[in-house]
Amino acid sequence: MAGQAAADTSAEDIRLTRAAQAGDVAALGLLLERHRAGMRAVALSILGPGPDADDAVQDAVLVALARIGDVRDPGAVGAWLRMIVRNNCRMLLRRSRPAEPFDGLSLPDPDAGPEETLEHHALRDWVWEAVEELPVTLRIPLVLRHFTEGVTAYERIAQVLGVPVGTVRSRLNQARARLAGALNATADAAHSDARVRTAASWNEARDTLAAAEAGHFGRVLTERWSPEVALMSGAARIGGADLLARGMDGDLAAGVRQRPVNVAAGRTLAVWEMDLVSPADDPGHCPPAVAWIMSLSGGRVAQLRLFHPVVLRDSVLPERGIV
Known part of the structure; x- marks a missing residue:
């Protein structure tokens, strides 16, 4: 039996x-x-x-x-x-574990993360469509938690959003509950192609960095980003396109380079995770990585949050650069 x-x-x-x-x-x-x-x-x-x-x-x-x-x-x-x-x-x-340094925390294996799998099977578009149905306050922490490589921990998401860890936990619980209903609601709907969108975002990340290194980051901001783009620190706006252009130019002049290593792209939210390469004569100039967390409106970047997995030596967004 x-x-x-x-x-x-x-x-x-x-x-x-x-x-x-x-x-x-x-x-x-x-x-x-x-x-x-x-x-x-x-x-x-x-x-x-x-x-x-x-x-x-x-x-x-x-x-x-x-x-x-x-x-x-x-x-x-x-x-x-x-x-x-x-x-x-x-x-x-x-x-x-309190004795383990924060910077040394083990992150999920990228090969086991949901973003890569979304590139390979039919459910990817359905899942992303359901995520897009969530309110932005729930969508951002959910995407950071499940579709990034270096911003998955509650503490890191809290830093990005400028809210307590308890708020992050609460929002993720709400997002998971809402997602179940959104998945059912979007199961039979027409879905955009997440694979195509992600590939396009990879290309845009590479093109943006290439343009910046050629001295044309300001043109990228004008042509592809919102005229009212806001550079955010938590929930506060700390600058706009002028600060972004000045910061990028300062970083490049100092010899800092960025290389994309992971992209998560929805219709209203995109995350570019970058390796940072410090100049050879100043290997400690900048942290080893940065994430560009971008809220989109009409396909253009409306808000940008920059997050480093490690604490910056200087204050947030020093005048010499944005990374």
């Missing part, structure tokens, strides 16, 4: 997984509900009861939404889901 029950469970998992991989939204929802209890049990066994365990399960659900196409053995999908929860829990534990 037990063997037959196990066989029936495996057969149902196979059926639902294959249907979900073919784009069946209802099948994906049923699959996640079938294994939610097991996923939660793993989180509780590692983290104990509390909000961290809930976060680990909720984050795993979002990863599963984007990565269901990666499952090679549909009969073992339950183990795959529990593995995602286990990895989330271990990441939370590493981040909570």
Whole structure:
């Protein structure tokens, strides 16, 4: 009897997984509900009861939404889901160790992140369309949490937005809850092509940096960005196009160069993650990385937030540059 029950469970998992991989939204929802209890049990066994365990399960659900196409053995999908929860829990534990320097925190493997998978299977457009349905206050933390490589930690998202960590946690909880409804609402809608949009954003990032190095960053701001573009620090506007142009020119004059390493691109929000290369004669001139977090309006950048994974030596956005 037990063997037959196990066989029936495996057969149902196979059926639902294959249907979900073919784009069946209802099948994906049923699959996640079938294994939610097991996923939660793993989180509780590692983290104990509390909000961290809930976060680990909720984050795993979002990863599963984007990565269901990666499952090679549909009969073992339950183990795959529990593995995602286990990895989330271990990441939370590493981040909570007080003796570990903040800059040394382990980040999620880019190969295991949802953004790359969105490039390879049919659910990518559906997920992005649902994300776009969220209010901007919920959309930004959700994208930073799940689609970037270096701005995933609650503390870092809080720095970007200029809000307490508790507010970030609250907004992410609201975003996850709202996302479930948005996913259902957009399942049968026409979706824009996230792969094409992301490729275009990669090209724009490279073109922007090339133009800046050629001395034409001001032209890029005029032609491609909003005339009222705002450089933000948290929720406060600290400057506009003039400060951006002056800062970029100052960085380049000092020998600083930027190289894009990751792009997440929606219709209303784009994130360019850059490696920063300091001049050879001053290797400590700037932090090793920066993220450009851009809110878009009509396809143009309306707001820009710059985030560094490490603390700047000087005050935020010193006059010598923007990075």
